[in-house]
Amino acid sequence: MREQVLTWLAEHVPATRIDHILRVEEMAIELASLHNIDSEKTASAALMHDLAKYFSPKRLLQMARADGLEIDEVLESNPHLLHADVGAIVARETFGVNDKEILQAIANHTLGRPGMSRLCCIVFLADSLEPARGETKELQVLREVSYSNLERAMWLTCDRTVQYLLERRCTIHPRVITTRNWFLSKSKSK
Ligand SMILES: [Fe+2]
Numbered sequence: 001m002r003e004q005v006l007t008w009l010a011e012h013v014p015a016t017r018i019d020h021i022l023r024v025e026e027m028a029i030e031l032a033s034l035h036n037i038d039s040e041k042t043a044s045a046a047l048m049h050d051l052a053k054y055f056s057p058k059r060l061l062q063m064a065r066a067d068g069l070e071i072d073e074v075l076e077s078n079p080h081l082l083h084a085d086v087g088a089i090v091a092r093e094t095f096g097v098n099d100k101e102i103l104q105a106i107a108n109h110t111l112g113r114p115g116m117s118r119l120c121c122i123v124f125l126a127d128s129l130e131p132a133r134g135e136t137k138e139l140q141v142l143r144e145v146s147y148s149n150l151e152r153a154m155w156l157t158c159d160r161t162v163q164y165l166l167e168r169r170c171t172i173h174p175r176v177i178t179t180r181n182w183f184l185s186k187s188k189s190k
């Protein structure tokens with residue numbers, strides 16, 4: 001299946017994006033083994049997380065609607081955010097993936113979701129923190145936190161995303177905030 005996905009990716013995604021996907025896969029496997037999560041499932045989700053990254057806004061909206069996804073105002077005006085949900089549809093329809101956790105990890109890799117599984121957290125974090133995202137002190141700290149505490153790494157990474165979007169005056173999807181709040185309160189209740 002890995003070869004099949006890589007062949008598909010070579011036709012639908014530029015080489016630089018494939019390099020990112022492979023780095024996400026590598027980091028996700030590393031995090032999975034550190035946190036005792038099924039590394040095979042995690043690797044599959046990581047490999048397929050950006051399947052729909054280069055789909056046109058029109059195609060993303062069409063596929064999401066056809067699958068019955070709820071499209072709110074923010075998604076409507078920023079269809080690119082749907083590449084995560086649509087990636088899960090492609091994984092299911094093109095590669096026959098039926099494992100709910102793998103599909104959820106793909107669907108939630110951009111906005112997260114309150115209560116999402118540790119496997120989902122790993123794909124989310126590997127996507128944001130893979131080595132080529134940069135070598136700033138902040139990213140290095142976040143990577144270290146992800147090795148030891150997934151919940152803490154989740155809300156800190158959401159904080160970073162929100163800060164980034166605020167600085168650039170970009171729209172923020174409310175689910176980033178609800179994800180952040182959920183993992184913050186989970187960390188505090190421990
Ligand atoms: Fe993505």
Ligand SMILES: [Fe+2]
Nearest residue numbers: 020049050127
């Ligand atoms: Fe990605």
